[in-house]
Amino acid sequence: MVELINFKFSFYLSTNNEEKEVTPKSLYMVTALLIQHGVMKLEDVYSLLAPDDAEISRMADKEMRDAKEYVRKLNIVSTAGKNEDDEKKEEAGKDKHENNQKFGLLEALVKVGDWRHAHKILQQLPTYFATAQPDVARAMCSLVHILVDPVYQAKSGLCSRIKTKTHPRPDNDHFPAPAQSSADLNSLVVPILLALGPHASQDPVLLYKMLRICKSGLGLKETDAMEDDTGDAGLYYLTLTLMDEVFLPSLSLLTYNCCLAEEIWLVLKQFQYEGDTIVMHPVLLRYKGTVLKAIKKLMQRVAKENVKPTGRQLGKLSHSSPGLIFTYILSQIQVFDNLIGPVVDSLKYLTNL
Numbered sequence: 001m002v003e004l005i006n007f008k009f010s011f012y013l014s015t016n017n018e019e020k021e022v023t024p025k026s027l028y029m030v031t032a033l034l035i036q037h038g039v040m041k042l043e044d045v046y047s048l049l050a051p052d053d054a055e056i057s058r059m060a061d062k063e064m065r066d067a068k069e070y071v072r073k074l075n076i077v078s079t080a081g082k083n084e085d086d087e088k089k090e091e092a093g094k095d096k097h098e099n100n101q102k103f104g105l106l107e108a109l110v111k112v113g114d115w116r117h118a119h120k121i122l123q124q125l126p127t128y129f130a131t132a133q134p135d136v137a138r139a140m141c142s143l144v145h146i147l148v149d150p151v152y153q154a155k156s157g158l159c160s161r162i163k164t165k166t167h168p169r170p171d172n173d174h175f176p177a178p179a180q181s182s183a184d185l186n187s188l189v190v191p192i193l194l195a196l197g198p199h200a201s202q203d204p205v206l207l208y209k210m211l212r213i214c215k216s217g218l219g220l221k222e223t224d225a226m227e228d229d230t231g232d233a234g235l236y237y238l239t240l241t242l243m244d245e246v247f248l249p250s251l252s253l254l255t256y257n258c259c260l261a262e263e264i265w266l267v268l269k270q271f272q273y274e275g276d277t278i279v280m281h282p283v284l285l286r287y288k289g290t291v292l293k294a295i296k297k298l299m300q301r302v303a304k305e306n307v308k309p310t311g312r313q314l315g316k317l318s319h320s321s322p323g324l325i326f327t328y329i330l331s332q333i334q335v336f337d338n339l340i341g342p343v344v345d346s347l348k349y350l351t352n353l
Contacts, residue, residue, distance in 0.1 A: 025104070056100075103136055122195055132281075182217065211263045288324060291317060
């Protein structure tokens with residue numbers, strides 16, 4: 001069986017594949033099911049997949065270097081227009097992981113619910129590099145939806161007349177049983193969310209669900225359905241972990257989502273929070289540079305005559321990165337006193353966070 005799987009995977013990377021077909025998802029799913037049911041071992045298959053771990057590590061290092069270079073170039077004033085060749089290179093690089101067989105098998109293992117083997121693959125790869133792929137991140141979010149569904153139905157705090165979408169467990173005997181308590185959340189759900197990190201932003205609905213569960217754990221009353229809820233000490237510490245590793249980094253990648261910012265603030269204000277949520281990740285570094293560039297342009301246009309439009313733009317930017325934006329604003333108004341009045345008038349468009 002291993003030899004047959006090896007032949008199948010190697011064909012799509014060989015010169016015999018004249019039509020340059022990518023490895024089909026059906027092959028990944030069959031392999032994942034064979035591993036899940038014990039027909040073959042992950043170790044026997046993993047070494048046959050391409051590219052090797054050293055090459056993936058080099059790609060991750062290159063992405064980090066490119067992100068740092070992107071931020072550096074934003075601080076350089078240039079009168080030349082953007083090079084069209086650079087734009088083409090960026091577009092061409094979007095599908096560079098399309099035929100990455102390790103990412104494909106990882107996605108399939110998550111889809112069939114074999115988190116134990118999927119986690120082993122993640123441990124072999126650079127942190128957040130595999131989960132940065134949209135298909136892998138969405139598969140992990142779908143798995144969390146299923147595992148967290150019973151707890152969410154019990155602790156969402158929503159009115160009983162509001163119909164919520166359910167996520168039933170697939171018809172697979174080897175699929176993990178959904179969580180029933182906060183202890184199950186710690187063992188089943190939290191490891192997946194921590195592996196996702198900022199890439200939980202692929203599914204904002206999942207973030208809302210987890211925030212509502214956390215609010216229940218803190219004993220916060222949202223509707224009459226939660227009046228008798230005294231809170232859960234286990235969820236209290238779980239909330240701190242998720243806030244630092246998942247919620248705040250994900251918010252940074254969700255631009256203009258003021259509703260999520262309000263939900264996070266309702267939870268965050270319950271803590272004496274002094275955490276440092278800076279994560280050295282290429283996507284977050286690029287977004288930080290983009291936000292700084294946008295706020296610099298906006299601050300150059302701030303005046304008494306255009307308080308309303310600039311205030312709205314400032315509000316939109318502050319939804320996802322309030323700390324970054326206000327650090328820059330404070331540095332500017334300390335130098336230019338005439339900005340104080342327009343900036344204060346613009347603050348009425350901000351969220352509580």
